[in-house]
Amino acid sequence: MSRRTLLTEEELRGALHGLDGWEVRNGKLHRTFVFRDFVEAWGFMCRVALVAEAMNHHPEWSNVYRTVTVDLSTHDAGGITMLDVDLAHRMNALAGSEHATHA
Amino acid sequence: MSRRTLLTEEELRGALHGLDGWEVRNGKLHRTFVFRDFVEAWGFMCRVALVAEAMNHHPEWSNVYRTVTVDLSTHDAGGITMLDVDLAHRMNALAGSEHATHA
Amino acid sequence: MSRRTLLTEEELRGALHGLDGWEVRNGKLHRTFVFRDFVEAWGFMCRVALVAEAMNHHPEWSNVYRTVTVDLSTHDAGGITMLDVDLAHRMNALAGSEHATHA
Amino acid sequence: MSRRTLLTEEELRGALHGLDGWEVRNGKLHRTFVFRDFVEAWGFMCRVALVAEAMNHHPEWSNVYRTVTVDLSTHDAGGITMLDVDLAHRMNALAGSEHATHA
Numbered sequence: 001m002s003r004r005t006l007l008t009e010e011e012l013r014g015a016l017h018g019l020d021g022w023e024v025r026n027g028k029l030h031r032t033f034v035f036r037d038f039v040e041a042w043g044f045m046c047r048v049a050l051v052a053e054a055m056n057h058h059p060e061w062s063n064v065y066r067t068v069t070v071d072l073s074t075h076d077a078g079g080i081t082m083l084d085v086d087l088a089h090r091m092n093a094l095a096g097s098e099h100a101t102h103a
Numbered sequence: 104m105s106r107r108t109l110l111t112e113e114e115l116r117g118a119l120h121g122l123d124g125w126e127v128r129n130g131k132l133h134r135t136f137v138f139r140d141f142v143e144a145w146g147f148m149c150r151v152a153l154v155a156e157a158m159n160h161h162p163e164w165s166n167v168y169r170t171v172t173v174d175l176s177t178h179d180a181g182g183i184t185m186l187d188v189d190l191a192h193r194m195n196a197l198a199g200s201e202h203a204t205h206a
Numbered sequence: 207m208s209r210r211t212l213l214t215e216e217e218l219r220g221a222l223h224g225l226d227g228w229e230v231r232n233g234k235l236h237r238t239f240v241f242r243d244f245v246e247a248w249g250f251m252c253r254v255a256l257v258a259e260a261m262n263h264h265p266e267w268s269n270v271y272r273t274v275t276v277d278l279s280t281h282d283a284g285g286i287t288m289l290d291v292d293l294a295h296r297m298n299a300l301a302g303s304e305h306a307t308h309a
Numbered sequence: 310m311s312r313r314t315l316l317t318e319e320e321l322r323g324a325l326h327g328l329d330g331w332e333v334r335n336g337k338l339h340r341t342f343v344f345r346d347f348v349e350a351w352g353f354m355c356r357v358a359l360v361a362e363a364m365n366h367h368p369e370w371s372n373v374y375r376t377v378t379v380d381l382s383t384h385d386a387g388g389i390t391m392l393d394v395d396l397a398h399r400m401n402a403l404a405g406s407e408h409a410t411h412a
Contacts, residue, residue: 053145
């Protein structure tokens with residue numbers, strides 16, 4: 001199975017177990033990260049941008065001051081794949097346990 | 104008049120004349136920028152982030168691959184002020200005439 | 207005294223007491239930060255860039271993979287001022303105690 | 310031949326022909342880029358950082374205000390390889406003809 005294959009309901013449920021702060025919303029992996037201020041939120045986005053470009057898999061994300069909201073899906077597959085789960089894990093690791101909370 | 108004072112309808116109409124690509128949507132200054140690829144879109148966001156932090160006036164913005172969508176308003180004033188008009192002008196200049204188109 | 211006034215030897219000695227990891231080298235405040243990898247080093251530089259632009263006081267810095275080397279001085283004053291000490295403190299705070307070590 | 314194989318003198322001379330602004334200095338590909346201001350220099354570095362991370366080939370570079378100085382070599386190979394030539398071409402394209410001059 002390619003990492004770009006659509007996950008089944010069951011695979012997705014399994015994947016969400018280990019993904020702190022993420023849920024499925026509108027058919028995408030969704031999480032909000034809240035940081036101390038804009039500088040910390042932006043530093044997070046800069047780290048994620050490197051990882052996303054290297055994976056050639058880019059998030060749909062928005063930012064207002066210290067909040068970063070992310071939706072992940074795989075356009076070609078028409079839904080959530082292991083690529084999205086991988087990027088979600090990377091984003092959790094890059095956010096750091098001390099700074100980010102999910103709102 | 105402070106730069107954080109709400110613009111009147113007439114002032115806003117005047118300000119929009121010189122602001123290529125921007126419109127008022129949901130009470131905010133709104134524009135979509137489209138770049139060649141994620142690298143160019145991200146480079147734009149990096150330049151804007153510096154300017155926004157230095158102005159202490161931050162955009163509400165979202166990004167999907169090569170598209171950056173921006174909404175500007177001044178939270179304290181409850182609407183659009185000269186600060187937003189200033190940041191919109193800065194963003195147009197930073198986007199560069201050759202790369203960005205409004206969608 | 208302006209923050210752009212050259213520090214005396216004694217003021218500089220006092221300032222260095224609280225500045226973990228920094229020393230005077232070639233008439234500039236000097237420190238090397240080492241991170242886990244390029245992504246973490248770059249995230250640090252992105253945070254510092256925002257702060258430096260907002261202060262309108264920019265570092266002389268270099269990067270090789272996970273290492274960031276910084277030299278701070280105030281060009282107009284011809285040496286080290288409180289602006290440099292301020293930026294050095296900000297950089298220490300932005301590096302975070304867990305990631306950075308001075309080499 | 311792998312892209313990580315050391316270039317011969319002749320291959321290197323050939324590669325330099327098409328590389329505007331670059332020269333060999335201390336066994337590395339060397340170029341200085343000068344931009345309008347820090348914001349433009351930083352936007353360039355942000356674009357290059359994405360490309361470098363995706364190539365898993367990182368520059369040795371320094372920045373002072375609007376100047377970015379770059380040295381490229383391939384550590385494992387002990388000198389200049391096609392990876393460095395590729396990254397140099399990417400950096401020239403990312404700098405844009407209108408902003409950068411070599412000093």
